[in-house]
Amino acid sequence: xxxxxxxxxxxxxxxxxxxxxxxxxxxxxxxxxxxxxxxxxxxxxxxxxxxxxxxxxxxxxxxxxxxxxxxxxxxxxxxxxxxxxxxxxxxxxxxxxxxxxxxxxxxxxxxxxxxxxxxxxxxxxxxxxxxxxxxxxxxxxxxxxxxxxxxxxxxxxxxxxxxxxxxxxxxxxxxxxxxxxxxxxxxxxxxxxxxxxxxxxxxxxxxxxxxxxxxxxxxxxxxxxxxxxxxxxxxxxxxxxxxxxxxxxxxxxxxxxxxxxxxxxxxxxxxxxxxxxxxxxxxxxx
Numbered sequence: 001x002x003x004x005x006x007x008x009x010x011x012x013x014x015x016x017x018x019x020x021x022x023x024x025x026x027x028x029x030x031x032x033x034x035x036x037x038x039x040x041x042x043x044x045x046x047x048x049x050x051x052x053x054x055x056x057x058x059x060x061x062x063x064x065x066x067x068x069x070x071x072x073x074x075x076x077x078x079x080x081x082x083x084x085x086x087x088x089x090x091x092x093x094x095x096x097x098x099x100x101x102x103x104x105x106x107x108x109x110x111x112x113x114x115x116x117x118x119x120x121x122x123x124x125x126x127x128x129x130x131x132x133x134x135x136x137x138x139x140x141x142x143x144x145x146x147x148x149x150x151x152x153x154x155x156x157x158x159x160x161x162x163x164x165x166x167x168x169x170x171x172x173x174x175x176x177x178x179x180x181x182x183x184x185x186x187x188x189x190x191x192x193x194x195x196x197x198x199x200x201x202x203x204x205x206x207x208x209x210x211x212x213x214x215x216x217x218x219x220x221x222x223x224x225x226x227x228x229x230x231x232x233x234x235x236x237x238x239x240x241x242x243x244x245x246x247x248x249x250x251x252x253x254x255x256x257x258x259x260x261x262x263x264x265x266x267x268x269x270x271x272x273x274x275x276x277x278x279x280x281x282x283x284x285x286x
Contacts (some may be wrong), residue, residue, distance in 0.1 A: 052081035056101035058117040059170040060094035076116040114150045129168035129230040172200040172244035181268040199250040207239040208259035
């Protein structure tokens with residue numbers, strides 16, 4: 001599976017409407033692609049742009065009921081505008097979207113289908129978003145050189161998405177065991193670490209089987225969603241993490257592990273017993 005490139009790169013972001021909250025046209029150095037990021041409310045005003053008359057791939061983004069990660073829909077079209085018009089009329093969940101096309105004629109229907117399949121596969125592997133897609137399209141058969149070009153284009157798309165505010169296609173990565181923190185209770189033990197992506201709970205960590213009576217509806221919904229995605233799996237008298245998983249904050253991670261509201265900056269501790277708060281205060285010189 002294609003991974004985002006870790007090489008330095010520069011971006012050019014153009015605001016055609018002069019509004020940072022409106023349409024943003026994004027280009028990457030030495031890349032033939034172009035990204036268009038826009039809120040749903042702006043779509044009627046921007047859909048006449050020539051970029052939307054080309055083949056492309058897109059992601060619709062909206063809030064998840066649990067609130068920790070979004071709901072997304074990945075799609076492609078011969079004319080991106082036609083597909084987005086359908087979704088504007090018929091899909092209620094999304095609040096913003098990002099579309100990718102090419103500045104030349106390279107991105108055709110088959111290559112857009114390949115990108116769609118690649119993004120969907122990545123989303124299903126990371127399990128960091130609720131997918132609105134019902135189907136799992138297989139990538140079309142491309143010639144070897146054509147497939148290599150498509151993988152390169154996909155890697156550029158994946159490198160841009162986090163910059164544009166969509167991190168759900170990224171797998172957990174970053175700190176190693178030296179930075180591992182532990183959360184212990186009478187019934188479960190979990191390990192994790194703080195990272196630029198968020199707080200990562202490691203594979204094999206345990207979580208309470210049930211939630212406390214005072215647990216918020218948001219926390220209950222998030223735990224249920226993680227079980228539905230297969231991130232949390234049943235292990236006799238507790239739940240277990242089947243993969244590394246990135247949470248938006250240490251407190252959300254601690255809440256899922258403990259099944260109750262929790263302050264993650266005091267619950268997570270290193271091998272010396274220091275809390276995450278104490279570690280961060282020491283690192284900041286406080």
